[in-house]
Amino acid sequence: MKIYWQLFWTFFKIGLFTFGGGYAMLPLLRDEVVRKRAWAKDDDLMDYYSLGQCTPGIISINVATFVGYNLAKKCGAVAATLGIVTPSVIVITLIAAVLNQFMENAYVTHAFEGIRLVVVALIADMLLELGKKNICDYKSGGIFAAALILTIFGGWSPAMVVLAALALGLIPFRRMIK
Template sequence: MNQLLRMFFIFMKIGTFTLGGGYAMIPLIQDEIVEKNKWIDEDEFIDIIALAQTIPGALAINTSTYIGYRLFGFKGALLGCIGTMLPSVVIILIVAAFFLQFQNNVWVEAIFRGIRPAVVALILAAVIKLGKTLPKSILNIGWVIGSVLCITLFHIHPILVIIFSGILGYMLFKGENSDEDNC
């Protein structure tokens, strides 16, 4: 029970202090869940992020719900989801109550102009951290570059890139883990 509550408060802390959405939360979740608590290893974390991106919903909530379920079953999924979501809901309600008063406030605008670069840095840090775990091969590097080009240059929807990557990955790698599949 202590570990379950600990996980809840970890996700609540991450949800409270992370601006910029799910991608900005990835390095914090990774630090807490993989590195500090060692509840999940690096490879499984990468798989969870990939899975969380392929299903509908917010990345951080999908990730925390899956991790909670993986660690503590249904109660873990529920508390992981609530822990991640609760701070945002409270903050949104507070902001909504006072937004009209402060929307043109010079101080508020200055604060948000300062926060934006930090959010970009968090997202970039997540990309770099996740990229370090990717096996370095010409195929993987080409796959990353091709995916980025498809999304940014050719405006192909990320969901289509993910689906195509999954199909291509299945076709290319389906025989590599045959020993694990039999376990």
């Protein structure tokens, strides 16, 4: 029972401090799940994230479900998912009731500008580490560069990029698979 509460509470915290899309959640997720709890490794998170990009549903939910399931099966998946959506449900319900005042409040807009800057810095810090770990030779460097160009200039959706990399992995260039 304890593990379900831990999952719920951990993902509740992540949901409460995630501002924006699934990528904004990643630094928090790493800190809680990889560093503090050691529930998963960096590689696992990358894999969940890539699978979450190309399976139905919101990425952050998919990743939460993955972590929860691997730790404590189906009930773990449910606990983690409920944890990450609960702050949204509470906060949005409160705000929807007083919509206009919230958006026009100067303090709120200033605070969010500051938060956005921190999110950018958090993502940059995470990218340094993930880059060092995953881009380690010519091949991975080439995939990184190609994916970047296709996303920024080619207008490819993240799902398309992941699926293309997956297809590339299936081609047995040097017969790595016997």
